[in-house]
């Protein structure tokens with residue numbers, strides 16, 4: 196039934212956009228310093244919590260305009276998560292740079308546990324929920340009594356993600372900062388020889404990646420309406436998988452990988468069983484990696500240097 | 501003449517391995533100075549140590565009257581010391597234009613166009629290739645780009661590590677011509693490492709001979725060229 200498939204497509208794209216936003220943060224950090232930032236999923240979780248705190252404060256003040264509240268939540272979350280990202284890099288990764296390869300990885304896992312426990316103790320271990328921020332939606336079509344819906348929230352998520360990715364793409368491809376990031380990725384020592392302050396650019400990479408995770412956190416919160424301190428783990432693993440599927444280090448690959456995983460999840464849950472959706476995701480990852488070890492858009496280095 | 505760069509007692513290490521053993525060297529403003537020495541003598545290390553990586557363990561590096569021994573790499577670059585290091589190190593996934601923009605990191609944007617025009621005069625080839633990815637340029641084109649990228653920062657001191665490596669004689673001639681021209685017309689100070697000791701000593705005002713991380717000989721270019729021990733060690737078949 197075409198209507199049902201269309202509905203899964205809409206759901207899958209929405210979810211995939213959120214994964215894509217988080218995946219970009221993994222792939223950016225990997226590209227520039229070659230490490231997997233395992234705390235990234237938890238920055239996303241913190242972003243969602245900042246959102247719930249701001250929204251609660253808004254309704255506490257008796258301000259009913261939820262879209263305004265969401266926008267403020269988004270901005271506050273982006274700023275706070277940026278600060279978190281900056282701090283994590285400074286405190287947990289920079290001191291270990293140049294040490295053995297596993298050291299920052301272990302430190303990242305430690306950071307992840309720290310953030311989860313911090314949120315668990317300060318915000319409680321129970322699920323937190325918000326009322327649906329923007330109810331309603333478009334009826335796209337109807338077939339045999341099945342209504343295809345695109346909620347206003349889904350539209351908001353897709354538009355926000357596209358705008359965020361647009362700004363991000365502009366920064367990476369057109370600005371001196373983005374150029375410096377790519378230069379460090381390709382040859383960090385040469386970038387420094389040309390006057391790039393590599394530590395500063397690495398800091399900013401964490402800030403930007405964390406800001407994207409914050410946007411994803413707010414999107415997740417407004418889409419599902421329920422969060423807990425553990426969402427960072429699941430979403431983080433999915434987004435990391437998306438980054439690997441798209442080709443770790445490739446920014447368009449991260450978005451593509453996110454979309455694919457969102458779609459696989461949506462269609463698998465829609466047609467097979469929701470219980471095994473994660474198995475489906477990882478099976479497809481395994482199959483892709485067997486035939487394309489560098490992921491879908493990852494590059495095998497062929498240039499002469 | 502005033503001194504552009506002076507090193508005294510500089511040592512540098514890679515882990516336990518000592519690569520520089522007490523280097524004393526000066527470069528005057530407006531000079532072309534060359535370093536010659538066998539493979540592994542420490543020429544590239546000396547240049548990189550001036551740039552701050554590996555850092556000098558002892559001794560001091562004074563640049564335009566300022567001690568830069570402990571400066572960060574990017575700060576040294578901002579003091580207008582440009583280095584086109586060994587192996588060209590072009591950013592392979594950036595266009596020629598972006599590579600040049602990277603070189604211009606430290607200059608005001610207003611100077612960029614002027615400097616770019618100057619590079620296109622020196623290496624017209626780069627203008628034709630402006631949108632091509634660095635990694636797909638030919639070896640010679642990459643070398644031109646490496647030199648142009650270093651020059652984009654309007655350096656006071658330009659360091660070139662084996663700029664003629666792997667290039668056809670005609671291109672080598674062109675690059676040496678460009679160095680001479682920049683030195684004469686703009687007063688650019690150059691520190692040059694070159695496999696081809698004959699050509700390097702002919703181009704340079706002065707030269708230093710590096711053996712096993714220490715300087716064993718120094719003198720005017722022509723003077724060194726005439727020395728029998730130089731002829732025997734470095735010039736056999738060199739021209």
Ligand SMILES: Nc1ncnc2c1ncn2[C@@H]1O[C@H](COP(=O)(O)OP(=O)(O)OP(=O)(O)O)[C@@H](O)[C@H]1O
Nearest residue numbers: 514517519537538539540541542543544545546586
């Ligand atoms: N990254 C490194 N780690 C360890 N040892 C190094 C490193 N780089 C250079 N060396 C050692 O330091 C010494 C000096 O090397 P350097 O590259 O400065 O020589 P060079 O004079 O430039 O030689 P060439 O003419 O072959 O380029 C050599 O013995 C080399 O093996």
Ligand SMILES: [Mg+2]
Nearest residue numbers: 543544545586
């Ligand atoms: Mg060398």
